[in-house]
Amino acid sequence: MHHEGFIRETELVTSGVGRKAALLDICGDLLYTIGIEIDKSVLKIGIVNYVGEIIYFQTFFRNPIESYEEALDNINQKVKYTIEQSGISFNKIIGLAVGLPGFIDYKNGIVRLSDQLRWTDVPFAEDLKQLTSLNVIIDNGLKMKVMAEHAVGIAKGSQNSILVGIGSGIGAAIILNGEIYRGESNNAGEIGHTVVDPNGNVYSCGKIGCIATYISEGAILADCRKVKDLASIDEVYLAFRNKEQWALNILDRTSTYIALAISNISCLYNPEYIILSGELMDRIPEIKQSIEAKCEMYMWEPVKQTVRMVYSNLGDQGIVLGAAIQAQNTLIELN
């Protein structure tokens, strides 16, 4: 297993498309796409040129309890504001793509269920198209992010990569043969719902022993609250950094199950790259070392020998960039 550091690339020059660099230099500024990330309390918007460079990027805070209609209106305003600020002419923008958390019907542009946004069965792509007058595609944020890693990021050129995201939950997005692999109903990679303990805790999905019940913020907090009066997960992380034993213990168990999740998906997909990303590692980077040590224990030797476990180098712009690249890939054919 090769470990690679957290390297930020300074030049994102060519996309994965394979056109000649000279041509790309000329065409790069003729067409743009917009990539958007929406999460519970943040809205990020980036304008990306045809060679995969973010030309303009803005982060906005959003009200986590605004209604769907308010959210739509807000996004539309911020998109228009961002285009204006960037100085790029509207008619050079061929479309936009949005990466968001939840179960997304990307084919029909419908958000089926997003707990984080509190949206259910909303025709988000069509609604946003009406408001912005731009072609819109939507997909799960992790799927957008893995596309960025494949096209311009740490797994550039690899045909067989898996992004594991660990934040409020755990999930994976998969590149096979250079494309996002979705499975029959766009649920491939749902590692959080794999079951590791038939005698374990019940999960929000109704099943018992899902691996997410050892990893998700909500599950960690619920476990701690059995014995401690905690306001939020922040207090767990703070106690971990202060080396309080109870917090070291619970996050040691969490890192064990994260390592199981990584090892198990590696065993079943036998990928070239496992790319780790997500808020947990951003907030307590010390956990990386523990996860890596446990992967050494739990990953099957023949798979360990070929997989490269790396960390995303796209920082907080991965979803925005991946969305914009997906918009290029998808919308160029429509125009």
Place this chain on the structure above:
Amino acid sequence: MHHEGFIRETELVTSGVGRKAALLDICGDLLYTIGIEIDKSVLKIGIVNYVGEIIYFQTFFRNPIESYEEALDNINQKVKYTIEQSGISFNKIIGLAVGLPGFIDYKNGIVRLSDQLRWTDVPFAEDLKQLTSLNVIIDNGLKMKVMAEHAVGIAKGSQNSILVGIGSGIGAAIILNGEIYRGESNNAGEIGHTVVDPNGNVYSCGKIGCIATYISEGAILADCRKVKDLASIDEVYLAFRNKEQWALNILDRTSTYIALAISNISCLYNPEYIILSGELMDRIPEIKQSIEAKCEMYMWEPVKQTVRMVYSNLGDQGIVLGAAIQAQNTLIELN
């Protein structure tokens, strides 16, 4: 989840290749391939025509402790005998393919490790080519079998199927986009080495808590022997059929972990078909009902809604047929 019975198809007329049936009728008998299955104590040989019909089939017993050289010699003799018995002229046979248990380097034709055959790092394809004067390809038996299911079996026409084999161990072979999916080092689908219990038993691979430690014949027997003096796994199966409580208990636990394995691979691949096969279900078919009930418990709802869980309908000829079809797919281009 749709359940389908154990239906034996009587007409295996067209291959998945897509040529017109009339043409296939004419060409079917111009070219043949030979499919071979080798396992610990059995050798099966079939001659298959170009439309995927087994024209001639023979089963031989083999000595499980014969040397590699004896095995080679034996296989060569049985191949020649089978061709002779079939009455098919040697020059119509374009090649042969062998499906066998273990870790197979199919690209280089080398058996890296087969515990069942007690072979390590042998250039089996080249050695058999020398003896038989036929082009030879080799692969893991489950991979050959899933190709048969995809081309002419229960998952015919599906682009996205997984065969789970449960015998002396547990493994899976995967069809994605109509082709065998192998991963970086041909280890994709190694469900037996996924870890479900960090406090579990040590496995032959050196890891702790692999799911195979609850499922494999060896593991079941080792557990039972802690309290019972048993000669072989047959006594466990006999006691199960006699409804002895200890045997019902241990195989209930086994079916729980089989259901976890099925549920977890379904969750990560989101396939159209899960095809169950293997000696365990052939020997104690009563366990199917228990596995199905537990899959209802442990499979994630969105995946359960689209997956079809079925049983192989190719009987004991699946590996032979799949190998012969793989030989067609691979060797036609070489000729």
